[in-house]
Amino acid sequence: MPASVITPPGLTLQDGVRDACDRVIQLLLLNLQKLVYNRAGPSLADSPPRPVPFLDALKSHVRELCVETLRLERKRFLWQHQLLALLAVYSAPHCATDALFFLLTLARSQEELALATQLYAVLSSCLTDLLPATVKTCVCQIHAGRLPEPQIAQLFRNLALVV
Secondary structure, X not given: OOOOOOOOOOOOOOHHHHHHHHHHHHHHHHHHHHHHHOOOOOOOOOOOOOOOHHHHHHHHHHHHHXXXXXXXXXXXXXXXXXXXXXXXXXXXXXXXXXXXXHHHHHOXXXXXXXXXXXXXXXXXXXXXXXXXXXXXXXXXXXXXXXXXXXXXXXXXXXXXXXX
């Protein structure tokens, strides 16, 4: 078992501690989900939606969150994927298309690529025109020269597999 932030190398967590941590994370994600999905679009009489500072702070870390999610570590990637989806909905449309772009670019296996398609399935139910916006983001990143050749090739391979 690899060392974590909680335990130094050589020590292991008891199952009860691990389960308790998992429950805490699930409760935090549930609370975030309520905050994200209960943000009604403001009408003329309403005040603007309340910000969620935690998600606001994560906006600039979409790539890092995607990289960590693609590591597919234990249960961690499951809650990271949920967090990525909540961030994408909260900060739509840019975080949504960026997250899909990073997952499509960085995925190196079928299992990793499945995370991109699962994220798209979740996001497409609440975001309109997600596919064209994601393709536009991919094309813009390529035209801007922000990707090395191997990543461009990986992006095209993954797009071909998804389509």
